[in-house]
Amino acid sequence: MYEDFDRCYRAVQSKDARFDGWFVTAVLTTGIYCRPSCPVRPPFARNVRFFPTSAAAQGAGFRACKRCRPDASPGSPEWNVRGDLVARAVRLIADGIVDRDGVRGLAAHLGYTTRQLQRLLHAETGAGPLALARAQRAQTARVLIETTVLPFGDIAYAAGFSSIRQFNDTLRLVYDSTPSELRRRATARSGHNITSTGTVSLRLPVRVPFAYEGVFGHLAASAVPGCEEVRDGAYRRTLRLPFGNGVVSLTPAPDHVRCTLALEDFRDLTSAISRCRRLLDLDADPDAVIDALGSDPELAPVIAKAPGQRIPRTVDEAELAVRTVLGQQVSIKAARTHAGRLVAAYGEPVPDADGGLTHTFPSVEQLGEIDPDHLAVPRARRRTVTALVAGLADGSVVLDSGCDWNAARSQLLAVPGIGPWTAEVIAMRGLGDPDAFPASDLGLRLAAKELGLPTEQRGLTARSRRWRPWRSYATQHLWTTLEHAVNHWPPKEAA
Structure with a gap:
């Protein structure tokens, strides 16, 4: 869709949230990329470029808007309705396979060479598997910074960064902020200090309309004792993840799902979020x-x-x-x-x-x-x-x-x-x-x-x-x- 300039620009002019996640809008004069529904005044068409993914915009030198936070929008529904190689690769990257097994592991899993995989991904997403995984790492780091009191060194490790320097450099590049600044702004927004130590609480964005009664009702009716339950208006279940186990609590609202995760190992955060989104079909x-x-x-x-x-x-x-x-x-x-x-x-x-x-x-x-x-x-x-x-x-x-x-x-x-x-x-x-x-x-x-x-x-x-x-x-x-x-x-x- 991002190749249809006129259609994308009309979505930006109308601040249409239905297109969030389909593409991002990069503004040449500011060096910032936004979601289509960003509340700021739409830029002139001559100053706009559209990219299929945040990773592609980051690779072109743009940083994320601090106001609309494009990395927190729903994922593109395109990857869920397609069964071809690129869509399968994107789904696996979302589950954290690159951080666990590397690009070679991803390619081997799909039965292709790394060169073939790189070429096909770049042609459709504007970025290779490493760039897509790095964008995801940055988002995971931001969630941990803003919702926990974990030391930044632990967050860097949990998000999949190989060093503190890489962690700091990536956050400056993507968000134009240091980890301390991100946490300080999150504290100011919430109005109180973040005190969570063993859990992560976040909003899972969703495209509306969202008839959550059907999906939550089905999960509740078929809940397996000991593994799943409904408690205090939330569907809860255990998770078996790559590095440990966890428990998730999911509470629906008309325009989002409140997600609370208790994880044995925070390296599983990316996989846990991806699987919860998949469970509820939130990228539809x-x-x-x-x-x-x-x-x-x-x-x-x-x-x-x-x-x-x-x-x-x-x-x-x-x-x-x-x-x-x-x-x-x-x-x-x-x-x-x-x-x-x-x-x-x-x-x-x-x-x-x-x-x-x-x-x-x-x-x-x-x-x-x-x-x-x-x-x-x-x-x-x-x-x-x-x-x-x-x-x-x-x-x-x-x-x-x-x-x-x-x-x-x-x-x-x-x-x-x-x-x-x-x-x-x-x-x-x-x-x-x-x-x-x-x-x-x-x-x-x-x-x-x-x-x-x-x-x-x-x-x-x-x-x-x-x-x-x-x-x-x-x-x-x-x-x-x-x-x-x-x-x-x-x-x-x-x-």
Whole structure:
């Protein structure tokens, strides 16, 4: 989009927040880059350049606006709706893979050479993987500076910088500020001293409209005991992260989500934020979904009633896959019970002074030796769970934020006991494919019947083609028409 100068400039002139995250505006006369909705007077067109990412603007010598804070805008929805190499790479970089494994590790994970990866990323994002990771490091450092009392040396290490000097130089380049100045301004804005020591509290930005009841209601209804809970108006869960474990509390609002993270290792902050955004589908483009699905006369009333639905996703693709298999042909309550047994038996204990969380959901390695006593499901489904875990362990099934969606479907369908419904639900909720469509889903077909849509699987699939590439969102909208626990937030028993 950033290549369409006229369209971008109109968005800047109207201060349209819907375009925040799609591109950044660099002003030649000031050397500053802003989000499209920056409240300052729009610059003259002759003094403006548009870049696809903050990293690209930084690479061209521009620094972030201190007023609109462009690095705190929602991420570009483009990377979530595409399944090509660049989008897969951007999702993995957002999860912190470059800081953990380097550019070579990223390239190897994707099956490309570093030179190919550099060239393709630069062509579309205006920056290479190191520059994208550096921009992310700067944002992580700013969050830690402004929300904790950690010493700056610890923050530099946690954010992924190799030295204090690199940390200081990057913050001066990106924010035109020292760490002390950033913390001082944050204290002045909040009106009191920052006292958080073991937690980070921040706002997760979101594009509006944001119909959070659907996504939060679904997560609450399917919450696994010990691993997830609803408490004091927040959805809470444990996190298994690259360097340690954590607990997150997520509280929805119409235009943001309040996120409180307690982490064992602050090096996991980038990954934790990325996974929470993914869990709630916060980088979605609701306007594109509304425009596409709202043009269907049968769907239009449903879209108009609750625009801005998000897909209830996951913080761990393998976890979602195992839980989906456990939920085959049983109620949500039964699926919670089955998953809860695995959490209690194989998950790592996690301290939670503020709630009732006890364990993480077990990793693939921890599930490798499942005792049949902890899988009180039919024998065929037990074999499916065992085969899925084995496939995830040996790499014959690859499920992560950077995997190829179609390849993952094929790998899943090769697992005995996994059919199209399971594969499509995993593609939709685990992998984030916006066009997944579990046509045989009972709830989907019941909702279709109420709206006068075809209920037979083949007919519904044919009808759904006009909803492409947003069939996952059509599914979520159809689910919201049902009288079901997944559509209640806060949950009725907790209301």
